[in-house]
Amino acid sequence: MAYDGESLKVVGTRPIRPDGVDKVIGRANFGADMTMPGMLWGKIKRSPHAHARIKSIKIDKAAALPGVKAVVTAADFPQIPSEEAFVGEGPMNFRDLSYNCMARGKVLYDGHAVAAVAAISPAIAEGAADLIEVEYEVLPHVIDVEEAMKPNAPILHDDLFTQGVDPKPTAPSNVAKRVTFTKGDFAAGWKEAEVTIERRYTSKAVHQGYIEPHACVVAVGNDGQCTIWSSSQGQFMVRAYCAKLLNIDLANIRAMPAEIGGGFGGKTLVYLEPVALALSKKSGRPVKIVMNREEVFRGTGPAAGGVYEVKLGAKKNGRIVAAELVVKLQAGAFPGSPVGPACMCGLAMYDIPHVNIVGYDVVSNRPKVAAYRAPGAPNSTFGTESCMDELARKLNIDPVRLREMNAAKDGTKAAHGPTWTNIGYLQTVETAKNHPHLKVKLGKNQGRGIASGFWFNIGGESSAACHVNEDGSVTIVEGNPDIGGSRASMAMMAAEALGIPYDKVRPVVADTSSVGFSFLTGGSRVTFATGMAVTQAAEKVVVELKKRAAAIWDISPEAVEWKDGKAYPAGPNAGSFEPLSLQEIALKAGRTGGPISAEVSINAQGAGAGWATHICDVEVDRETGYVKILRYTAVQDVGRAIHPSYVEGQIQGGVTQGIGWALNEEYIYDKDGRLENPGYLDYRMPVASDLPMIEAVMVEVPNPRHPFGAKGVGEVPIVPPMAAVANAIADATGIRMRNLPMSPPHLRAALDEQEPPRQAAE
Amino acid sequence: MPRVLITGTAARRFTGGQTEVAVEADTVRRMIAELERRFPGLGHQIDEGMAVAIDGEIFQDAYQTPLSPDSEVVLIPKIGGG
Structure with missing residues (x-):
């Protein structure tokens, strides 16, 4: 059923989130808050080397330390064959995942887990981890993506042969995969172009920066039944990965979703849970493991860094006729960077007749990358949207106008194949064009940048239940951890469908034994897909409520209509009865058939894509290279905003993380391949005082596939900021920063090159 | 008959470089089965790692989705997200 926007009473309002009070007063239970009787503390021993063969691991001294109850190494995990599946946020090879949780044979990055202990206190566990003796044969390592692609680079995996090249290679390589997408004839289009531009851009690996470190408590019972309490983006994902890595039946694992203190894609994998399971199984006691911040940086997946080579060819009037994009993306220690989405997203905003896109998925001695908001799209879009700005300057065309005249519209064929339908990109450009932000005058050392972005958004499998309680209140049960306010949006959609007030609906995020399967919280899918399941469950309840009213009135259910939370006789022929409220029914x-409940499981399709156009004003301090964000306006096609405040919050959060990616964040390695900045003092993320109020402008192009028109909103806002900031810096200084981050030392060096500092007088 | 377009290497390696295939099928399931019959391995590849864009709309793991005779189906890598 589709709901008319004009008649909505709850959807589109801004009520307080159901989990808000608990989180504000510290009562919410996050991963690290759980304790169990007899619980042990786990600690992981990690590699100090970027690449080394493990010659031996001696655990005797650690095991003999009083208070130590178990020590595990890779020998305690089943050998898993190489097998790819799509369980988390992209293709994952279970063998690689197992090796990532516990190194086997070789360590592949600084921080790679090699062993773990469980002891009666954290201090003893830490001391025991220090007593584990690992003998390594240090091997040559490679960190940089292009270095790793060279034929003579140190090879991480002897059984990795490049996919997607012809003929099939006979020698192993760090290039796991080559992908291409073509449209038209790039060479012919390039010849047609009257103005061409070719540029190379780079970005560094950055962490998602969630505040809550990974944490779990795991108990393996004597009968083999396992309980996992952990902070993740999907309890069903945790269950699936743990079952596979430890050969346990899914039904013997109950995964409980703790509250989650940020994920942004980084908690779509497991790191600790399989290790805690092995320790618990060996010790016979519950085991808790909590990472510290250094472990989060060294041992978990950041977003990929990479290289982006862009060619744009246009007519003098600004019409782009040919484009080429080459993406070289870091995968970390195991294959699986988001190179496909990076290739597909970078030029998706434009209607270009001739396009050639090539992508490389490259392993190197870094932690295996994990998803991060719109994985891959921010990378390639930094390149393409910076290059669009350079083209606009070369053509002397306003950058908004250049985007407007080349914008993809309904009917445009994307470079990766699909013909767009029901897209709102041009609306974001036009809204940006007419926004007062563009009329604000800029001062000295100030500049303005424009950039756009695209992200797919997904649907997928979701389950939900709607239970009517005896007093007329309603419980909604769903299977997706609430990262961005989804409890509120679920309750709002249920309230709207039932016709009752929002505060009569209590949403619950249930464990894997208490609700049907739900794919994880990611891909901007929960409000769309799980919201669809919740709405359908509520609608089934409405059908049942009408039947029950009919039973009370002793008339046909077809003669009952539901309006504003009450049953009414459908017309004079149905009889004359006072309306029955949900509470009365x-x-x-009990007298009309028993409890009133409905459960729905769906595989939601047709998630509308996300489109955004951002405007950024900066001021550059030429003395220090510091960039101050003066103003930021983010225009986005949001479908229909279920809870506008939380949509705005997603947009502001994505922009903030994008600004961090643009200006400061980077993984810094020393010559031995060790991470030099695994902490927030040396890894600078933006904080509230660094930023102005980010204005989120919602363009509502409703998604016809969703009952309320919702589209995913959480990812596309991180796509344009890097280029928007770079374009603003270029406007302010005349300097084009093509390598991220544009941190004070890097910008200062570029400013010095532009205008060498005067020598101090002798 | 629905037209299946293959723009990326992931699927094209099964078709010997062919980029467009007409397929007698009225659902995604039947399309996958027919592609597997004609290009062994491609059906499995679609099942495990690909999404289909039908007339511009992306579907993942949706066997029962209907295809019309003039549908344009594009095979693209399966999409995850953060």
Whole structure:
């Protein structure tokens, strides 16, 4: 059923989130808050080397330390064959995942887990980890993506042969995969172009920066039944990965979702849970493991860094006729960077007749990358949207106008194949063009940048239940951890469908034994897909409520209509009865057939894509290279905003993380391949005082596939900021920063090159 | 008959470089089965790692989705997200 936007009473309002009070007063239970009787503390021993063969691991001294109850190494995990599946946020090879949780044979990055202990206190566990003796044969390592692609580079995996090249290679390589997408004839289009531009851009690996470190408590019972309490983006994902890595039946694992203190894609994998399971199984006691911040940086997946080579060819009037994009993306220690989405997203905003896109998925001695908001799209879009700005300057065309005249519209064929339908990109450009932000005058050393972005958004499998309680209140049960306010949006959609007030609906995020399968919280899918399941469950309840009212009135259910939370006779022929409220019907449920509940499981399709156009004003301090963000406006096609405040919050959060990616964040390695900045003092993320209020402008192009028109909103806002900031810096200084981050030392060096500092007088 | 377009290497390696295939099928399931019959391995590849864009709309793991005779189906890598 589709709901008319004009008649909505709850959807589109801004109520307080159901989990808000608990989180504000510290009562919410996050991963590290759980304790169990007899619980042990786990600690992981990590590699100090970027690349080394493990010659031996001696655990005797650690095991003999009083208070130590178990020590595990890779020998305690089943050998898993190489097998790819799509369980988390992209293709994952279970063998690689197992090796990532516990190194086997070789360590592949600084921080790679090699062993773990469980002891009666954290201090003893830490001391025992220090007593584990690992003998390594240090091997040559490679960190940089292009270095790793060279034929003579140190090879990480002897059984990795480049996919997607012809003929099939006979020698192993760090290039796991080559992908291409073509449209038209790039060479012919390039010849047609009257103005061409070719540029190379780079970005560094950055961490998602969630505040809550990974944490779990795991108990393996004597009968083999396992309980996992952990902070993740999907309890079903945790269950699936743990079952596979430890050969456990899914039904013997109950995964409980803790509250989650940020994920942004980084908690779509497991790191600790399989290790805690092995320790718990060996010790016979529950085991808790909590990472510290250094472990989060060294041992978990950041977003990929990479190289982006862009060619744009245009007519003098600004019409782009040919484009080429080459993406070289870091995968970390195991294959699986988001190179496909990076290739597909970078030029998706434009209608270009001739396009050639090539991508490389490259392993190197870094932690295996994990998803991060719109994985891959921010990378390639930094390149393409910076290059668009350079083209606009070369053509002397306003950058908004250049985007407007080349914008993809309904009917445009994307470079990766699909013909766009129901897209709102041009609306974001036009809204940006007419926004007062563009009329604000800029001062000295100030500049303005424009950039756009695209992200797919997904649907997928979701389950939800709607239970009417005896007093007329309603419980919604769903299977997706609430990262961005989804409890509120679920409750709002249920309230709207039932016609009752929002505060009569209580949403619950349930464990894997208490609700049907739900794919994880990611891909901007929960409000769309799980919201669809919740709405359908509520609608099934409405059908049942009408039947129950009919039973009370002793008329046909077809003669009952539901309006504003009450049953009414459908017309004069149905009889004359006073309306029955949901509460009144609930009270008599036992007499009319028993409890009133409905469950729905769906595979939601048709998630509308996300489109955004951002405007950024900066001021550059030429003395220090510091960039101050003066103003930021983010225009986005949001479908229909279910809870506008949380949509705005997603947009502001994505922009903030993008600004961090643009200006400061980077993984810095020393010559031995050790991470030099695994902490927030040396890894600078933006904080509230660094930023102005980010204005989120919602363009509503409703998604016809969703009952309320919702589209995913959480990812596309991180796509344009890097280029928007770079374009603003170029406007302010005349300097084009093509390598991220544009941190004070890097910008200062570029400013010095532009205008060498005067020598101090002798 | 629905037209299946293959723009990326992931699927094209099964078709010997062919980029467009007409397929007698009225659902995604039947399309996958027919592609597997004609290009062994491609059906499995679609099942495990690909999404289909039908007339511009992306579907993942959706066997029962209907295809019309003039549908344009594009095979693209399966999409995840953060």
